[in-house]
Amino acid sequence: MAAIVTNAKLAHAAPRTAVRHSSAIVRWLLVLTAVAFLGLMLILPLVIVFYSALEKGWQTAWAALTHPDALAAIRLTALTVAIAVPVNVIFGIAAAWAITKFRVRCKSLLITLIDLPFSISPVIAGMIFVLLFGAQGLLGPWLSAHDIKIIFAWPGIALATMFVTLPFVARELIPLMQAQGCDDEEAAISLGANGWQTFFRVTLPNIKWGLAYGTILCTARALGEFGAVSVVSGHIRGETNTLPLHVEILYNEYQFAAAFSVAGLLVGIALLTIIGRSFIEWRMQKSLLRHANGGPTASSTLEQAGSE
Amino acid sequence: MGIEVANVTKQFGAFAALRDVSLRVKAGELIALLGPSGSGKTTLLRVIAGLEAPDSGSVLFEGEDATTRHVRDRRVGFVFQHYALFRHMTVFENVAFGLRVRPRRLRPTRADIRRRVMELLHLVQLEGFAKRYPSQLSGGQRQRVALARALAVEPKVLLLDEPFGALDAKVRQELRRWLRRLHEEIHVTSVFVTHDQDEALEVADRVVVMNTGQIEQIGTPEEVFRSPASAFVMNFLGTVNVFHRRVDSLTPGPDAIELQCPDELPAGSRPARIFVRPHHLEINAGPTGAPGLRGLVQYINAASPQVKVEVLSEFGEVLQIETSQDRYQELALQKGSEVFVTPKEMRVFFDDGHHGPSTPSTQLPDRMS
Amino acid sequence: MKLSRSGHRPVIPGFRIAMGFAVLYMSLLMLIPLSMLALRAGQSSWDELWATFTSARTLAAYRLSLGGALIAATVNTVFGLIIAWVLVRYRFPGRRLLDTLVDLPFALPTAVAGISLTAIYAPNGILGGLLEKGGIQAAYSPLGIVIAMTFVSLPFVIRTTQPVLQDIDQEIEEAAATLGASRWQAFRRVIFPSIMPAVIAGFAMAFARAVGEYGSVVFISGNMPGRTEIVPLLIVTRLEEYNYAGATSVALALLILSFVMLLVINLLQAWARRSAPV
Numbered sequence: 033m034a035a036i037v038t039n040a041k042l043a044h045a046a047p048r049t050a051v052r053h054s055s056a057i058v059r060w061l062l063v064l065t066a067v068a069f070l071g072l073m074l075i076l077p078l079v080i081v082f083y084s085a086l087e088k089g090w091q092t093a094w095a096a097l098t099h100p101d102a103l104a105a106i107r108l109t110a111l112t113v114a115i116a117v118p119v120n121v122i123f124g125i126a127a128a129w130a131i132t133k134f135r136v137r138c139k140s141l142l143i144t145l146i147d148l149p150f151s152i153s154p155v156i157a158g159m160i161f162v163l164l165f166g167a168q169g170l171l172g173p174w175l176s177a178h179d180i181k182i183i184f185a186w187p188g189i190a191l192a193t194m195f196v197t198l199p200f201v202a203r204e205l206i207p208l209m210q211a212q213g214c215d216d217e218e219a220a221i222s223l224g225a226n227g228w229q230t231f232f233r234v235t236l237p238n239i240k241w242g243l244a245y246g247t248i249l250c251t252a253r254a255l256g257e258f259g260a261v262s263v264v265s266g267h268i269r270g271e272t273n274t275l276p277l278h279v280e281i282l283y284n285e286y287q288f289a290a291a292f293s294v295a296g297l298l299v300g301i302a303l304l305t306i307i308g309r310s311f312i313e314w315r316m317q318k319s320l321l322r323h324a325n326g327g328p329t330a331s332s333t334l335e336q337a338g339s340e
Numbered sequence: 341m342g343i344e345v346a347n348v349t350k351q352f353g354a355f356a357a358l359r360d361v362s363l364r365v366k367a368g369e370l371i372a373l374l375g376p377s378g379s380g381k382t383t384l385l386r387v388i389a390g391l392e393a394p395d396s397g398s399v400l401f402e403g404e405d406a407t408t409r410h411v412r413d414r415r416v417g418f419v420f421q422h423y424a425l426f427r428h429m430t431v432f433e434n435v436a437f438g439l440r441v442r443p444r445r446l447r448p449t450r451a452d453i454r455r456r457v458m459e460l461l462h463l464v465q466l467e468g469f470a471k472r473y474p475s476q477l478s479g480g481q482r483q484r485v486a487l488a489r490a491l492a493v494e495p496k497v498l499l500l501d502e503p504f505g506a507l508d509a510k511v512r513q514e515l516r517r518w519l520r521r522l523h524e525e526i527h528v529t530s531v532f533v534t535h536d537q538d539e540a541l542e543v544a545d546r547v548v549v550m551n552t553g554q555i556e557q558i559g560t561p562e563e564v565f566r567s568p569a570s571a572f573v574m575n576f577l578g579t580v581n582v583f584h585r586r587v588d589s590l591t592p593g594p595d596a597i598e599l600q601c602p603d604e605l606p607a608g609s610r611p612a613r614i615f616v617r618p619h620h621l622e623i624n625a626g627p628t629g630a631p632g633l634r635g636l637v638q639y640i641n642a643a644s645p646q647v648k649v650e651v652l653s654e655f656g657e658v659l660q661i662e663t664s665q666d667r668y669q670e671l672a673l674q675k676g677s678e679v680f681v682t683p684k685e686m687r688v689f690f691d692d693g694h695h696g697p698s699t700p701s702t703q704l705p706d707r708m709s
Numbered sequence: 710m711k712l713s714r715s716g717h718r719p720v721i722p723g724f725r726i727a728m729g730f731a732v733l734y735m736s737l738l739m740l741i742p743l744s745m746l747a748l749r750a751g752q753s754s755w756d757e758l759w760a761t762f763t764s765a766r767t768l769a770a771y772r773l774s775l776g777g778a779l780i781a782a783t784v785n786t787v788f789g790l791i792i793a794w795v796l797v798r799y800r801f802p803g804r805r806l807l808d809t810l811v812d813l814p815f816a817l818p819t820a821v822a823g824i825s826l827t828a829i830y831a832p833n834g835i836l837g838g839l840l841e842k843g844g845i846q847a848a849y850s851p852l853g854i855v856i857a858m859t860f861v862s863l864p865f866v867i868r869t870t871q872p873v874l875q876d877i878d879q880e881i882e883e884a885a886a887t888l889g890a891s892r893w894q895a896f897r898r899v900i901f902p903s904i905m906p907a908v909i910a911g912f913a914m915a916f917a918r919a920v921g922e923y924g925s926v927v928f929i930s931g932n933m934p935g936r937t938e939i940v941p942l943l944i945v946t947r948l949e950e951y952n953y954a955g956a957t958s959v960a961l962a963l964l965i966l967s968f969v970m971l972l973v974i975n976l977l978q979a980w981a982r983r984s985a986p987v
Contacts, residue, residue, distance in 0.1 A: 077825040130728035153921025155941035160742035227722035256818025258924030276820040302816040418887040424880035438888030
């Protein structure tokens with residue numbers, strides 16, 4: 033019997049009738065096109081960064097990373113991230129909470145406003161702070177009278193970074209919390225939980241992966257922002273240079289190996305970011321699947337999402 | 341056009357969806373593939389359509405081997421369970437699709453397409469809906485658009501996957517009768533899949549009952565209902581009472597079967613299941629001399645033409661019985677009444693030989709005292 | 710959702726504090742600073758603004774930025790469609806890696822992308838050298854700008870199209886096949902119309918991103934006024950000259966364009982959601 037089946041299989045193996053399959057030539061052509069384009073546009077630049085960084089040897093690369101100016105840039109970048117990310121995480125949660133758990137009148141306007149920094153050129157993002165706090169700006173005279181420096185100092189850099197990274201957490205959380213609805217929170221409150229208990233014990237576990245996802249993207253952008261920061265920084269070596277600005281200066285001074293070494297550090301962080309992103313996506317899918325298979329929270333989640 | 345399916349086998353990974361299935365559909369026939377989910381009925385339909393390639397076996401259209409023919413060349417009209425209407429096209433464009441994608445030399449003229457589509461929309465009673473989008477239609481209307489679209493290509497076979505599955509009960513009833521009438525009108529060979537026995541028995545010329553990738557029985561609705569070929573078919577087609585007993589006759593008839601559980605098992609008896617439909621159980625106030633069971637009335641629902649009575653038998657079995665309103669009045673049945681139940685008709689299926697004679701069926705209850 | 714602000718008090722607490730903080734934060738960080746641009750523009754006369762805006766240098770910068778962004782977004786739409794298709798429909802070794810890598814332009818600092826692309830396409834770089842032999846100058850030319858813009862706007866079309874393509878019901882394609890449609894007809898008439906809104910939304914996002922891009926472009930462009938000077942760079946130049954009026958008039962048009970693009974993208978996304986396949 034087995035032998036007969038095998039023979040029959042062979043007889044019908046050639047023309048597959050399953051509908052979704054394109055011919056092998058088309059398939060390979062498309063895959064090759066995709067791989068070639070991504071290889072050229074994404075992989076080659078990555079390889080070049082590491083290649084150029086190590087062209088002059090490990091010592092040069094290490095020296096570039098441990099140079100006092102580089103260390104100062106790392107410190108300033110870390111400070112910027114440490115300010116911008118937590119603030120925007122809190123903002124993201126607050127905005128998502130207000131928009132999704134209550135009936136808000138101009139909801140879509142709010143969501144659009146939150147997205148605004150995404151579509152504004154980073155240069156304009158920096159420029160508006162110069163217009164506000166710069167020497168010729170609206171508050172410039174008052175600030176200089178009180179000896180407060182915002183532009184060409186770290187507060188300006190932090191502000192510009194906060195501006196460009198504002199949407200990341202909020203826009204991750206809003207659709208997620210929208211889909212989850214308020215049933216869980218209402219249940220918690222009906223069982224006697226107060227607002228903070230409800231948030232930490234019910235809402236937060238539901239949104240943790242989305243929150244992590246938004247935070248990672250926010251951090252990556254805060255680390256790497258160039259245009260906005262460049263406008264407000266003033267490029268003072270060792271003082272107002274973030275890592276990307278430091279890369280620029282080294283590059284413009286023809287210290288290519290050093291520039292690419294610092295760039296290599298940033299590439300490493302970027303790679304970690306996208307790997308983290310993939311991991312979280314995978315976890316989110318898993319928890320969604322688990323919920324779909326009869327988790328009490330998610331059956332309502334899915335229904336609500338479907339009825340949108 | 342006649343269809344022949346010969347020894348088709350289809351495996352999905354470790355799951356055998358079809359196991360050596362053979363079936364002959366006569367030209368102009370309306371056939372129902374009936375079975376529970378996972379029985380292989382949809383896979384069989386998709387193999388006929390060419391949406392699924394069988395691992396072995398063949399599909400013949402009009403005696404011609406069509407196994408390797410591409411779905412687009414098979415001239416089958418397929419109505420999908422969830423209709424698969426093209427959302428971005430109007431009803432008109434949906435129905436016209438099959439005509440518009442033909443190669444230029446076979447494509448009808450614009451006017452011809454228009455006339456044909458309007459004819460079909462008339463046939464499915466949706467003339468006024470040509471410019472609507474699928475999202476603006478009710479479930480039943482979408483179903484009819486899907487049907488018109490399938491018919492537009494003048495298929496030689498019409499295949500319908502759970503055609504009424506996604507509709508609510510009342511619309512289902514209407515569409516069933518309508519499909520029956522439509523089939524009488526256009527007389528195209530049709531195969532439809534359903535898990536609803538009423539639907540299969542009411543609409544089809546012949547019913548194919550499937551289970552675990554195999555065909556259990558093929559027959560007219562009456563044949564299948566009256567003389568089920570297997571315990572599965574008996575069980576699947578409507579409510580049935582099952583008695584697990586040992587039967588000692590090879591040709592069991594009503595008289596040869598003892599529903600009482602004898603203390604001593606006669607030599608040569610075999611474990612069997614005895615199936616009795618609820619309306620074949622007769623209720624009497626006392627023993628009638630015919631073989632039967634004693635029991636207590638547990639529950640009565642008289643709010644339908646047939647009174648449904650639940651009786652707890654002396655062996656602890658709960659019997660579903662249907663009796664007429666008249667008989668119910670006559671016996672003055674009440675909860676707790678002692679009654680005597682006699683089967684008028686039954687079918688016996690021997691369990692396959694896995695149970696040894698020393699282990700009577702585990703569900704055999706103890707005698708009540 | 711079932712809560713209404715008017716009527717009885719909502720059951721869930723925290724509306725005032727959450728909404729209050731969100732609105733205050735957005736106002737202080739975004740709206741007030743952004744209004745500075747309008748305020749600044751108001752200080753100059755309309756004629757002045759118009760004169761700066763229509764100067765040869767500004768117009769050249771706008772032509773370059775808009776043209777470059779249009780080409781970059783188009784290239785990314787064509788390849789993005791192919792890549793999304795390949796990632797969703799085919800299984801091949803390295804697929805997951807490619808899928809992950811697509812996000813790189815979102816995560817990589819633009820300055821890093823800028824110097825890396827410059828190193829590749831400069832006359833002494835590996836591809837720049839090859840192109841040079843063919844008589845094509847890549848870096849320090851409009852072509853280089855297009856390449857950098859293509860890099861930064863690469864993920865958009867892929868990421869908007871992928872989920873829609875994923876959700877297309879297999880039955881839809883099977884229906885097309887049973888009705889006699891060829892593979893190509895099924896794609897062109899059934900699949901493509903379903904994913905088109907998402908593709909266009911991705912195109913608009915890619916365009917918006919490319920127009921405003923600064924970091925990756927400044928390195929590769931060469932920054933020659935009138936020839937390879939993009940709009941954001943012109944703004945920076947004016948700011949460095951402390952010519953705030955000039956910077957404002959250049960920036961104002963870019964900002965208005967951003968608002969328009971935001972509106973368009975929002976409408977497109979609403980459209981994409983509505984016509985997503987069942």
